[in-house]
Amino acid sequence: MPILGAVDPLDRLRCAGKRVTDPLESLAQSVAQHVVDLVVHAVDLNALLRQVDLDALLARVDVNEVLARVDVSALVDRVDVNEVLRRVDVDALVGRVDINAVAGRIDMDALVAQTDLGAVIAQSTGGMAAEALDAARSSAVGLDGLVDRWVGRVVRRRHPRPVAPPALLDAAGHGGTQA
Amino acid sequence: MSGPARGAGLETMQGHYAGSVSRTAAYVIDAAVSSGLFAAGLALVSYAAQVVTGSVIGWSRQDVLLAVLLAAWQLLYFGYSWASGGKTFGMAVLGVQVVRADGMIIDPWRGVLRALVFPLSFLLFGLGFAGILVQREHRALHDLIAGTAVVYSWDARSARLRFLSRSRPSAAGDAR
Numbered sequence: 001m002p003i004l005g006a007v008d009p010l011d012r013l014r015c016a017g018k019r020v021t022d023p024l025e026s027l028a029q030s031v032a033q034h035v036v037d038l039v040v041h042a043v044d045l046n047a048l049l050r051q052v053d054l055d056a057l058l059a060r061v062d063v064n065e066v067l068a069r070v071d072v073s074a075l076v077d078r079v080d081v082n083e084v085l086r087r088v089d090v091d092a093l094v095g096r097v098d099i100n101a102v103a104g105r106i107d108m109d110a111l112v113a114q115t116d117l118g119a120v121i122a123q124s125t126g127g128m129a130a131e132a133l134d135a136a137r138s139s140a141v142g143l144d145g146l147v148d149r150w151v152g153r154v155v156r157r158r159h160p161r162p163v164a165p166p167a168l169l170d171a172a173g174h175g176g177t178q179a
Numbered sequence: 180m181s182g183p184a185r186g187a188g189l190e191t192m193q194g195h196y197a198g199s200v201s202r203t204a205a206y207v208i209d210a211a212v213s214s215g216l217f218a219a220g221l222a223l224v225s226y227a228a229q230v231v232t233g234s235v236i237g238w239s240r241q242d243v244l245l246a247v248l249l250a251a252w253q254l255l256y257f258g259y260s261w262a263s264g265g266k267t268f269g270m271a272v273l274g275v276q277v278v279r280a281d282g283m284i285i286d287p288w289r290g291v292l293r294a295l296v297f298p299l300s301f302l303l304f305g306l307g308f309a310g311i312l313v314q315r316e317h318r319a320l321h322d323l324i325a326g327t328a329v330v331y332s333w334d335a336r337s338a339r340l341r342f343l344s345r346s347r348p349s350a351a352g353d354a355r
Contacts, residue, residue: 145198
């Protein structure tokens with residue numbers, strides 16, 4: 001009984017099985033490697049890639065996610081901007097820009113208020129003389145309106161009258177009458 | 180000769196009928212300038228005659244020839260100015276311009292006609308000018324006859340830019 005108690009019959013069975021499976025596993029790995037080599041040599045990968053729908057594949061890629069991982073600063077640091085600019089055809093680039101549309105978006109009043117452009121205009125258009133002329137004209141226009149309103153009250157003008165001749169009204173694109 | 184008057188619609192008031200004060204001020208300037216030029220012309224003629232003949236030419240206010248010359252000079256001054264550009268010197272200073280009644284650039288013949296009938300507005304104590312005050316389009320008698328009107332033509336936009344440029348430093352100072 002003591003002898004039988006020291007020997008595990010399952011252990012002997014496991015040892016026997018291992019002696020059989022190890023060579024088989026090695027054999028299977030060797031066979032698989034040969035098979036893969038054969039398949040790779042047999043398959044035309046270029047032909048296979050031609051059949052892949054890259055658009056569909058790219059459509060499934062989250063480009064923003066990819067770009068989020070890109071260190072743009074490091075990328076830009078590696079770019080020679082001067083070299084890039086030397087390759088740019090500036091004339092062709094400017095030719096594609098609608099300058100009038102760009103100029104139309106400019107708020108001239110704000111621009112003049114924030115820059116010295118107004119000073120340049122003032123210097124280029126006569127300085128003191130232009131200032132005096134503007135003042136005289138503005139005063140005259142103001143007095144014109146004052147007299148007109150006063151006369152309108154005296155003669156009890158009831159019907160609105162045109163503010164400008166028809167052609168100038170069309171050109172100015174404004175209302176047309178005043179009381 | 181048949182486009183809208185130059186610079187229409189740039190800013191408020193441009194192209195509007197000009198009022199009585201602007202037109203009167205323009206006329207006062209023109210009267211002074213044309214009279215000054217006429218006097219200078221007479222002085223030049225007198226000097227030239229004195230140099231050539233040695234005798235002094237005297238001009239009298241009652242001289243018919245002088246009156247005819249003055250009338251011809253005024254006609255030339257106003258007629259040429261209105262026919263060539265629609266504005267006299269005084270009108271250019273005040274920023275007003277003569278246009279056709281419909282707003283188009285004035286035809287030269289209308290400018291001459293306006294100068295010819297202009298004296299009619301002085302008759303009956305200047306009653307012809309009353310139209311500038313009460314007529315719907317601020318047109319005087321000579322405007323109605325010649326088919327013209329007077330509008331503001333000055334470049335108010337440039338004036339606005341100049342105004343902004345002048346007011347900018349003071350505005351910045353106020354902010355401080």
